[in-house]
Amino acid sequence: MSLQTRVLGSIALLLVLALLGGSAALVLNARAAAQTEVHTAFHGAAESVRDTMKGNVAHTVTLREVVASFEGQRHVRAALVNEDGRVIVQSQIAQLDNPAPGWFAWLIEPAPLSITIPINLPQFPCVLQLLTDPRSEMAQSWGHVVTAFLTMLAFCAGAMAVVSLAFRHALRHLKDLQAGMLDVSRGHYQTRLEARGAPEFAELADGFNHMAGRLEQFSDSNRRLEQQINQVQEEERAGIARDLHDEVGPYLFALQVDASALVKSTEPETRGRGQAIRDAVMHIQQQVKDILRQLRPASELEFGLEAAIADQILFWSRRYPAIRFERSVGSDLALDRRGEDTALRIVQEGLSNAVRHGNPGLIRVVIAGQPDGVRVSVEDDGGGLKQSAAGLSQMGLPGLEERVRALDGRFIVEDLPGKGVRLVALLPDRRVREVA
Numbered sequence: 001m002s003l004q005t006r007v008l009g010s011i012a013l014l015l016v017l018a019l020l021g022g023s024a025a026l027v028l029n030a031r032a033a034a035q036t037e038v039h040t041a042f043h044g045a046a047e048s049v050r051d052t053m054k055g056n057v058a059h060t061v062t063l064r065e066v067v068a069s070f071e072g073q074r075h076v077r078a079a080l081v082n083e084d085g086r087v088i089v090q091s092q093i094a095q096l097d098n099p100a101p102g103w104f105a106w107l108i109e110p111a112p113l114s115i116t117i118p119i120n121l122p123q124f125p126c127v128l129q130l131l132t133d134p135r136s137e138m139a140q141s142w143g144h145v146v147t148a149f150l151t152m153l154a155f156c157a158g159a160m161a162v163v164s165l166a167f168r169h170a171l172r173h174l175k176d177l178q179a180g181m182l183d184v185s186r187g188h189y190q191t192r193l194e195a196r197g198a199p200e201f202a203e204l205a206d207g208f209n210h211m212a213g214r215l216e217q218f219s220d221s222n223r224r225l226e227q228q229i230n231q232v233q234e235e236e237r238a239g240i241a242r243d244l245h246d247e248v249g250p251y252l253f254a255l256q257v258d259a260s261a262l263v264k265s266t267e268p269e270t271r272g273r274g275q276a277i278r279d280a281v282m283h284i285q286q287q288v289k290d291i292l293r294q295l296r297p298a299s300e301l302e303f304g305l306e307a308a309i310a311d312q313i314l315f316w317s318r319r320y321p322a323i324r325f326e327r328s329v330g331s332d333l334a335l336d337r338r339g340e341d342t343a344l345r346i347v348q349e350g351l352s353n354a355v356r357h358g359n360p361g362l363i364r365v366v367i368a369g370q371p372d373g374v375r376v377s378v379e380d381d382g383g384g385l386k387q388s389a390a391g392l393s394q395m396g397l398p399g400l401e402e403r404v405r406a407l408d409g410r411f412i413v414e415d416l417p418g419k420g421v422r423l424v425a426l427l428p429d430r431r432v433r434e435v436a
């Protein structure tokens, strides 16, 4: 149940309870007031009739006048009854425009009172009866209660409307905050909230902005750090490659020359050994060349990304002839030199992981342009991600993620259990990145 529903529901419940309590109090008041009003009127009337009767009531005309004086009264009725119990004449209370409903009358009706006054007229023995009639009083109370109830109802409805408006207003700020949090969790650290509304919300927005600002700073400095690390790594690899090339290369060449000289010997055994040494040296030379390519793939980019990827595939296909390699590299990709370098590293690590950790029959490399950048994917059918074996450095995938993040791209490792692994990188359009 949402917070809004809970709070508004609780307030509505309280208001309904208050309404019920108020209505009960109104009914109790009305009941007490009706009783007082009707009984007071009755006692007053009885007193006055008794006073009249003390005088000389010599004929029925006077008695009829007494009864008629009660005509249209609100609380008391009078009747003249003869000795046979027949009503000779009786008064009626005033006409009721809006009588109280039965249930309300039942709730507040006062106890009935009556009095019988014997009249000593020798030729017309009779009695004068007075009795309470609360209908008029109850109709009046009903009117008051309805008015008071409607007033309370209007107040409750107004209070509910004001509270729900205030709540909706407050929730709007919370929704802004929620959207901002979501944005930040997606890495959009430039998101800021407008500090408006109640001071509490303005403070919340200030706090959020401060947090997003700090995250933006951290993210910038992280990115710079990653770039520096990548650069240092590049330089280190380049240094190792240079050393390998400069230190080992000449000696291998010298060995090859010496072995060639031995091959020309007249001694058959020396000739045979010379040939074996020359074959071994040529093999080492080929290995060193491959290692140099691995260490300095960027240099291969001088012939373009497609050529560099073809080289990588050749490197592995020579060693794993049973694996089928497929490649598709789109033309005119929106990548700058760093983007191409990153794409090549992804392919390099993807190929190496697939042959080392999976048991694939097919490895597919696809680099394709997209409206907002370039999608690089390396996919194998080697059975899915394996548990990492102890002793492996496991720096490959995290390193790729850092590289891609340094370019503001996205990197995903998709595990397709039973099928294989797919590395996907979305590298932003170089024009977007250059503007940023």
Ligand SMILES: Nc1ncnc2c1ncn2[C@@H]1O[C@H](COP(=O)(O)OP(=O)(O)OP(=O)(O)O)[C@@H](O)[C@H]1O
Pocket (backbone or CB within 6 Å): 353, 354, 355, 357, 358, 380, 382, 384, 385, 386, 387, 388, 389, 392, 393, 394, 395, 396, 397, 398, 421
């Ligand atoms: N194509 C794949 N098929 C099966 N498992 C894989 C594949 N790629 C990665 N893995 C699993 O994920 C782990 C992490 O890969 P990662 O490239 O980060 O490290 P590594 O290859 O073990 O070491 P490094 O790349 O640092 O030499 C691997 O050890 C392996 O268990």
Ligand SMILES: [Mg+2]
Pocket (backbone or CB within 6 Å): 349, 352, 353, 394, 395, 396, 397
């Ligand atoms: Mg690896």
